[in-house]
Amino acid sequence: MAKAKDIPDLNYNASVQEGAQRVLLFRFDEMINLREAALDFSDIEGVHNMRVASRRLRSALADFASYFRRRELNSSRKKLKTLASALGEVRDADVAIQALDKLASRADADVAEGVGRLIDERKREREDARAKLVKAIDRDDCQNLRAEFVMSLEKAIAKRNSVQENDLRGAHTNGTSFHDAGRGLIEERYLQLRKLSASLFRPHDSEALHDMRIEAKRLRYTLELFAAAWNDSLLSFADEVSQMQTLLGELHDCDVWIDALGTRLKKQHARSERQPDNGLINRWQQNRNASIWLLQHFVRARTKNYQGALALWHEWEKLDFKNSLTTQLCQ
Missing domain, CATH: 1.20.58 (Methane Monooxygenase Hydroxylase; Chain G, domain 1)
Incomplete structure (x- = not known):
């Protein structure tokens, strides 16, 4: 499985909002920086790595959802889901073709011929999926999504921090360190x-x-x-x-x-x-x-x-x- 990059200067004693913001922005850039590799269809690992990065980002968004004003990020979340789906379609086809190629090499000639036709079907499906992916991770669209994500995240944090002091839930989350939030998230998961x-x-x-x-x-x-x-x-x-x-x-x-x-x-x-x-x-x-x-x-x-x-x-x-x-x- 693809390994995530370590996040530099991550302060676990900082507030959960500060730590989460650092994580989410880093994970977003980590994903987007894999765009070129994902579009190099000569190596199927490029799509795989970007897909895994998108999963890590979306998982982190789910982890920290209660510490932000969730609805401020709804638009970005939907776009990230669409992007992840496009990556998933290509990756699923890559894995299927790889598995069928391996199995065909072990089959009798008669069976291998039939498996070969199934491989051809999957390759045609992959070409369609790749065409969709090229559109889904267009360079300008990715840059616009990043700008939207950064702005929405800042707004989500600001609105969450504006919760009145007599809101017990708000007081609790605002006083939680990133380290303590991690303990709670792991236990909950x-x-x-x-x-x-x-x-x-x-x-x-x-x-x-x-x-x-x-x-x-x-x-x-x-x-x-x-x-x-x-x-x-x-x-x-x-x-x-x-x-x-x-x-x-x-x-x-x-x-x-x-x-x-x-x-x-x-x-x-x-x-x-x-x-x-x-x-x-x-x-x-x-x-x-x-x-x-x-x-x-x-x-x-x-x-x-x-x-x-x-x-x-x-x-x-x-x-x-x-x-x-x-x-x-x-x-």
Whole structure:
């Protein structure tokens, strides 16, 4: 996974608003500075890195939402979501093509031919996605978005700080240090992850498992963000959470493939009942064989990743991951 840059001169003893502003502006620039690399389609890692940077930025925005006047940032948030979606479409196609290429190299010639046609389909979809991305991260649009983001963030902080002194919530947040806010955010993220862990006991609940993956990602980002405040002792916890994120991410990818291949096979079955011309029968059979072979692969891979996630969570329970994290945060 792409590693975030360290944020220089981040004062953990400053107010939470001051620290959050520093983080958000740095993360925004970190994302925008990856624009050129993302548009270099000869290296698919460029899109991946910019997408991850956009996720870190949006995760930080969610972390600090209660310390700002949230609605002042609504417009910027929507635009960032659109940008992230454009990056995601290209990245998803890149990953799909990469996975299919690898699988085709292991398949029999007949199946590989069918997989090759599926790769060609994904490449056409990627070209469309890339064209959308070029528009989504236009240089002028990105510069305008940054100007809007900076202005909206300043306004959101100013309005949040203008809360009357008798507003207990406002008084509390204004007096919170960035360090103490980090402790609270990490604890909150972990409790949410723990709540969602019940999905591990429902192996076929794809949506709930996906929600758990997203929460694991957010916890990891928050741990990494505040690691320096605890002399990097939180990085070992971040590594553990990263493992869970990876397993659940791979599981989710398998679910997407299983759904797509199931739909594809259903359509192929419907076409078979129309008795295709003899000249197309061989091609049709190759496509069907490839779809079934791929479906079998992704069902097995899903089971392996599910078992890995369940085993990792069980290990955390035995080692009392929660208590270890809480103890570390109290130091």
